[in-house]
Amino acid sequence: MGHDKQVVFMATGSLKRTGFGALPMLVLFVLLLVSLYFLSDATDNSEHFGQMYSVLLVINAASLVLLGALVVANIFTLIRQRRINAAGARMTSRLVVMFVVLSIVPVSVVYYFSLQFLHRGIDSWFDVRIEAGLDDALNLSRAALDVKLHDVLNVTIRMAEELSSEPAATLPLTLYDHRVRSGAAELTLIGGDGRIVASSLSGLTEIIPNQPPSEMLVLMRNRQHYIGLDPIGDSGLYVRALVPVLSSRSDSEVYTLQALYEVSERFSELAEGVQSAYTRYNELAYLRTPLKFSYTLTLSIVLVLSLLAAIWAAFHSARRLVAPVRDLAEATHAVAEGDYSKRLAIASDDELGFLARSFNDMTRRLAKSRQEAVRGRQQIEGQRAYLEAVLANLSSGVISMGADTVLRAVNRSAQKNLDIDVKRYLGRKLSELAADHVFLKPFVEVIMRHHEQGDASWQEEVSLLGKHGRLMLMCRGTVLEATGKRGGGLVLVFDDVTALIQAQRDAAWGEVAQRLAHEIKNPLTPIQLSAERLRRRYLQRMDADEAEVLDRSTRTIVNQVDAMKKMVNAFSEYARVPQLNLRFMDINQLVREVLDLYRSSELNTCIRENLAAGKLCVEGDSGRLRQLLHNLLKNALEAVRETPDSCITVTTRSVTAGGLEQVELCIDDNGPGIEQGVLENIFEPYVSTKPKGSGLGMAIVKKIIEEHGGTITAGTNDAGGAQIMIRLMLVADSENETKDDQQASVHDAGL
Amino acid sequence: MFNQHRLTGLLPAVAVTGLSRYLVILLVLACCLPVPVSAADTGLFQLEDAHTWRTAEGDFLGAQFEILLSSGAEEAVKNGVPLVFEFQVQVVKKNTWIWDSVEIEHVLYRELRYHALSESYQVRDVSAVSQGNYRRLDDALRAAGSIEKLLLSGRVLDSGLNYEIRLRGSLDIESLPTPVRLIAYVSSAWDMTSKWFSWPLVR
Secondary structure, three states, X not given: OHHHHOEEOOHHHHHHHHXXXXXXXXXXXXXXXHHHHHHHHHHOOOOOOHHHHHHHHHHHHHHHHHHHXXXXXXXXXXXXXXXXXXXXXXXXXXXXXXXHHHHHHHHHHHHHHHHHHHHHHHHHOOOHHHHHHHHHHHHHHHHHHHHHHHHHHHHHHHHHHHHOOOOHHHHHHHHHHHHXXXXXXXXXXXXXXXXXXXXXXXXXXXXXXXXXXXXXXXXXXXXXOEEEEEEEHHHEEEEEEEEEEOOOOOOOOOEEEEEEEEOOHHHHHHHHHHHHHHHHHHHHHHHHHHHHHHHHHHHHHHHHHHHHHHHHHHHHHHHHHHHHHHHHHHHHHHHHOOOOOOEXXXXXXXXXXHHHHHHHHHHHHHHHHHHHHHHHHHXXXXXXXXXXXXXXXXXXXXEEEOOOOEEEEEOHHHHHHHOOOHHHHOOOEHHHHHHHOHHHHHHHHHHHHHHHHOOOEEEEEEEEEEOOEEEEEEEEEEEOOOEOOEOOOEEEEEEEOHHHHHHHHHHHHHHHHHHHHHHHHHHHHXXXXXXXXXHHXXXXXXXXXXXXXXXXXXXXXXXXXXXXXXXXXXXXXXXXXXXXXXXXXEHHHHHHHHHHHHHHOOOOOEEEXXXXXXXXXXXXXXXXXXXXXXXXXXXXXXXXXXXXXXXXXXXXXXXXXXXXXXXXXXXXEOOOOOOHHHHHOOOOOOOOOOOOOOOOHHHHHHHHHHHOOOEEEEEEOOOXXXXXXXXXXXXXXXXXHHHHHHHHHHHXXXX | OOEEEEOOOOEEEOOOOOHHHHHHHHHHHHOOOOOOOOOOOOOEEEEEEEEEEEEOOEEEEEEEEEEEOOHHHHHHHHOXXXXXXXXXXXXXXXXXXXXXXXXXXXXXEEEEEEEOOOOEXXXXXXXXXXXXXXXXXXXXXXXXXEEEEEEEEOOOOOOOOOEEEEXXXXXXXXXXXHHHXXXXXXXXXXXXEOOEEEEEOOO
C-alpha cells in the first residue's frame, strides 16, 4: 500500500513547468504598466519624465524581450510536448489558441482605432489659418519694428555725423549728450580693430558695453550701416544700430557708432509673445511626424505588452485548466498499464474534484480486486503444483484427454510404464500415439472403444508386446464431467501389472509343480519296484515269447517311470524354494570354466567367448549360475545342431541402464532363431521347441535370474539366430574382495 | 610664463558612448522604422584647432570646432528646435602601471536656437549665461564651436607627472525634444560626434 501515497499534484506541477509563478508575473506586469505610464508621459515631453525617456524605453523594451522570451519558451515547450504526445498538450494548444484569438481580436481593433484617433488628434492641432495668422502676426510685429528701426537708424546716422567732427578728448561727453537726447540705452564708439573707444551706458549696473558680433564689425569695415533687432539675454528686445563715423581728418581711423535702443516693455512683451507662439507652433509642426511616431511606438509597445501578457496568461490559464484533465489522463494511462496505485489529488469540490474522487475509488477497488485475483491464482497454482507432484509420484500412469481424445496431461509414470515420450503427444490426438507406436495399438483401441461406447467408468486389462517383452497394463477409465466450454474428457489410470501377473503365474506353476511332484513321485517308486519284481520273479519262468513280452513291458514301465521321475524331479527343482549361497564372483571366470567343459568335448560347434577385459563381479550363487549357463548352452547347442558351421558366442560386458552399473551376458547362436509365437512365452513352463524337452529349462533359467535380481530377455540377433541376454547387478571389484574376504571368514568361522 | 602649445597630429582616443544610446538604436532598428536619411546628408563635427597655454592663473585651453549641420538638423533649428552642443574636456593623469585617471573634467554646453522675430540665430553658453546673436547660421555655428579661454585647472598641476588633454564635441541628443530623440539616435544626419582628441600637456 506504499504506492497509495503516490499522489499527482495538479496546480503546483503546472506552475513549475511554466517557469514563472502567477505572483512574480503579476508584479512584473504592474511594474511594466508603471513604466509604460512614465513612458507615455515622457513622450509628451513633460518635465518629469522627459529626461528619462530613453531609459524608460530601454526598460520597457527589455521587459518586452523578457516576456517574449518567456512566451517563446512556453511555445517551444508546448511544441515539444505535442511531439511526444504528452498528456494534455493538445488540449492546452487548443485553449491557448482560443485565448490568444479572443485577446488579439479586440486588442487589435482597439489598437487600430487608437492609432487612427491619435494621428487625427495630432493632425487636428495644426490648422493652415492658425499658421497663416501666426505668420501675419510675426510679419506685423516686424513691420511695426521696421518703422522704429528706420527712425532709430536716422537718429544714429545723425549722431555719427555729429561725432565725426568731434575731437577725441570730448567724445565721451558728446556720447553722453547724444545718448540722453536720443533716448538710447547705450552708445559705444568702436575702433577699427574692435576696441571700444568711448561709450555711454544708461544702466547703473552695466559697466561693460555690449560688444557687437564680429560679423558686424566686418560689415562696418565696408562702411555699411546695420540696423537690427537683438534680443539680449533676459533684458528683452533691443534695437542695435551700427553706423560708421566718417572723420573729416584724413589720417584718423574709421570708428563705428553702435547704438542700442531699448524696445518699450509693452511692445517687447507683445513681440516676444508673438515670437514664442510662432516658434512653438513651428516646432510642433516640425515635430508632428516624430510625435506621431513616438506615440505610435508607445502604443505599439503597449499593444505588444498586452498581447504577450495575454499569451502568457493564456498559457498559464490553459495549463491550470488542463492540469486536472492531464493528470487524469496520465493516471488512466497508468491504470491501463496495470498500475493501480495512482491517486489523484482532490484540489476542488467541483466536477473535476468529483471525477478525481471517483477515479481514486475505482483504482482502490481495482487494486483490491487484483490482489484477490492474485491470491486466488496463487492458491490455484499451489493446488495444481501439489496435484502435479502427487501425479508425478504416483506409480500408476495417468493420462487425461479431452472429449476429442486430444491428450491434455500425462504424468511421469505413464511415460515410464509405456516406455515412450508421451508428453510429446500432448495436444495431439490419441490415435497419433498408436500410429507412431504400433505396439500401443491394443491400448489405444481399448480406450477408443470405451470412449465411443460412452462408458462412464470402466476397467480392462490390456496386453502389449513392447520392446522388452510382454507388458500387461491394468487400465481404468473415468469420464470427466463437462465444465464450462470444455466437454467431458477422460482420465485414464493404468498400472504395469506385468510383474504381478507373472509372479501370480509363477506361483501357480510352482504350486502345480510341487503337487505334481508330491502326488506323482510317491506312486512311481512302488510302480518301478513292482515292475522290477515282476521281471525278476516271472522272467525266468516264462517261455521265450512271453518272457520277451514281459521283458519289454517291464523295461518300458521302468524306463517310463524313470522318465517320469526325471520329470517330477524337474518339477520339484522348479518349485523348490531357492537356497542361494551368494558370494562375490567373477562372471568372466565362471563363463570360462563352463565353456572349457564344452570345448573339451567333441563338438562340431564353434564356441567363441567375447569377454570384457578385467573382472565383472556380481553377487551370486555360482552353482545356480553355472546351471543357468549349462541350460542355455545346451539349448543353444540343440538349436544349432542342424546348422552348418554352427557357432555360439558368449559375450560379457559392463553396461549402464537406468543409472545402474550392470553386467550383461549374451549368448548368441546362428541357428534358426526362436519363432515369434514361442518368443512371447519362452520363459513360461511347458514352452519348448524340443520334442523331448520338459519345457522347464528356460523357466528355471528365468527363475534363477529372478532369484539373483536380474533380468533376462530373449530375442533374435542380427544373424537371425537366437539371443538370450541376461543382466545382473555389477559390484565394484575392491568391494567384492573385501566382502568376499569377510564372507570367507564368516564361512570359515561357521565351519 | 606664457607657454603655448598648438596641436599637431592629434591622437584619436577610444570613443566613450552610452549604453542606453545603443540599446535605443537597436530597439528602433528592431521596429524596422523607415528613417529618411541619405548618406550625403550628414552633419560634421570635428576639431579644427586646439591649444593650451599657461599663465600665473593656471593652464588654459582654447579650441575651435568646425560644425556643419545636416539639412535635417538645420531644418529643425529653423523650425524652432533648439540644439545643444556638448564639449567634454578632460585632464588625464598618465600612469605607467595602472589605467589612466581623469583628474579634471569640464563639460561645456552651447545652445543654438533660431529667433524668428529678429531672424537671427542665438548662441548661448549655458553655464556662463552669455549670449550672441548672429544673422547667419555659419557664424552662429562657428561661435558655438569656439572655446576661447577655458581654465583647465585653478591649481598648478604636479610637474613630476605626465598629463594628457582629451577633447571631444558632440550634439547632445538627449537635449532634443523627445519625439526627435528616437530618430536622432538612429539617423546619421543627427550623428554629430567628434572623435576624442588627445595630446600631452606640455609645461
